[in-house]
Amino acid sequence: MTASLSRQLHAPHENPFASTDAGSALHAEVLNGLSMVPKTLPPKLFYDAAGAALFERITELPEYYLTRAELEIVRARADDIATLAGDRCALIEYGSGAGIKVGLLLDAFASRHHPVAAYVPLDISREQLADVALRIAAEYPTIPVHPVCADYTAPLRLPDLPQRARRVAFFPGSTIGNFHPTEAAAFLRRVRRTVADDGVLVLGVDRRKDAATLGAAYDDAAGVTAEFNRNMLRRLNRELDADFDLARFRHLAFFNDTASRVEMHLVSTEAQVVHVAGERIAFNEGESIWTESSYKYDRDSLDTLVTSAGFRITRLWTDAAERFWVAYLDAA
Numbered sequence: 001m002t003a004s005l006s007r008q009l010h011a012p013h014e015n016p017f018a019s020t021d022a023g024s025a026l027h028a029e030v031l032n033g034l035s036m037v038p039k040t041l042p043p044k045l046f047y048d049a050a051g052a053a054l055f056e057r058i059t060e061l062p063e064y065y066l067t068r069a070e071l072e073i074v075r076a077r078a079d080d081i082a083t084l085a086g087d088r089c090a091l092i093e094y095g096s097g098a099g100i101k102v103g104l105l106l107d108a109f110a111s112r113h114h115p116v117a118a119y120v121p122l123d124i125s126r127e128q129l130a131d132v133a134l135r136i137a138a139e140y141p142t143i144p145v146h147p148v149c150a151d152y153t154a155p156l157r158l159p160d161l162p163q164r165a166r167r168v169a170f171f172p173g174s175t176i177g178n179f180h181p182t183e184a185a186a187f188l189r190r191v192r193r194t195v196a197d198d199g200v201l202v203l204g205v206d207r208r209k210d211a212a213t214l215g216a217a218y219d220d221a222a223g224v225t226a227e228f229n230r231n232m233l234r235r236l237n238r239e240l241d242a243d244f245d246l247a248r249f250r251h252l253a254f255f256n257d258t259a260s261r262v263e264m265h266l267v268s269t270e271a272q273v274v275h276v277a278g279e280r281i282a283f284n285e286g287e288s289i290w291t292e293s294s295y296k297y298d299r300d301s302l303d304t305l306v307t308s309a310g311f312r313i314t315r316l317w318t319d320a321a322e323r324f325w326v327a328y329l330d331a332a
């Protein structure tokens, strides 16, 4: 790293690249989830280095329209976002992932001559966070970058930001869909407190649509999503000394219309016993581990969600095929 890059890349209160006690937290969370009925594992466990790479492949699949639709909207509306948000914003990105979309926003702020006071990428994947922080710092040498490696589903402390900077939270990718609507509202209320009374949230949300389109997006012909799903077991084998046989768990994804969510499961193909961190976990034939929900919103449910969190919809943009939304929300 060059001297100027390291000056621009601020180490927050905690070193984002240092190791944490995440190991014991993982242990407790996994055993707790596997003791529930139905068995459950949290989707954040998808994103080890291999899982993050598999997700990048998912975003390129013909069936997985979400990323392309959102990029189409952000490309078309980045200037509007920069104009609405204005000068000296601190941009806080929840789940920066590969960090492609934020580049479009930073370019738009630059072309409107609106200097950005800070860029704060938050991500649970340490490797990806480091890549994004370094790349943005190199590409935008005047923007201070404060990476934070954290599980942002739990309350977190942000690094000190310039006092008068308006806070613009960016939560793309329809990751909000991973939360149950009650938890989504609680999470957005925390974001609302973080951005304060003059703050903004730019939110990517997948729209409710026909079951065939949704089912295909989460069960692609090439089997990449199945591999992504099963990778969670591979991770537990490695990190928690588990002995899952990946060939004995089948990927299942379907749209649950009543609950308005796509569910992903790993279904045990036979009765079996698996060991995880020294514990015996018994499966019946056909019993599943529920690994992810992706809630899909319509206009009413989106209104209810953002209003209950103290935001109002200032702009709501969709793509040409009307599959996805990017909402510009002001603090109400």
Ligand code: AVJ
Pocket (backbone or CB within 6 Å): 058, 066, 173, 174, 175, 177, 178, 217, 218, 225, 292, 293, 294
């Ligand atoms: C990254 C959470 C938005 O729910 O669509 C992709 C993850 N899961 N394929 C989604 C995912 C299966 C994705 N999010």
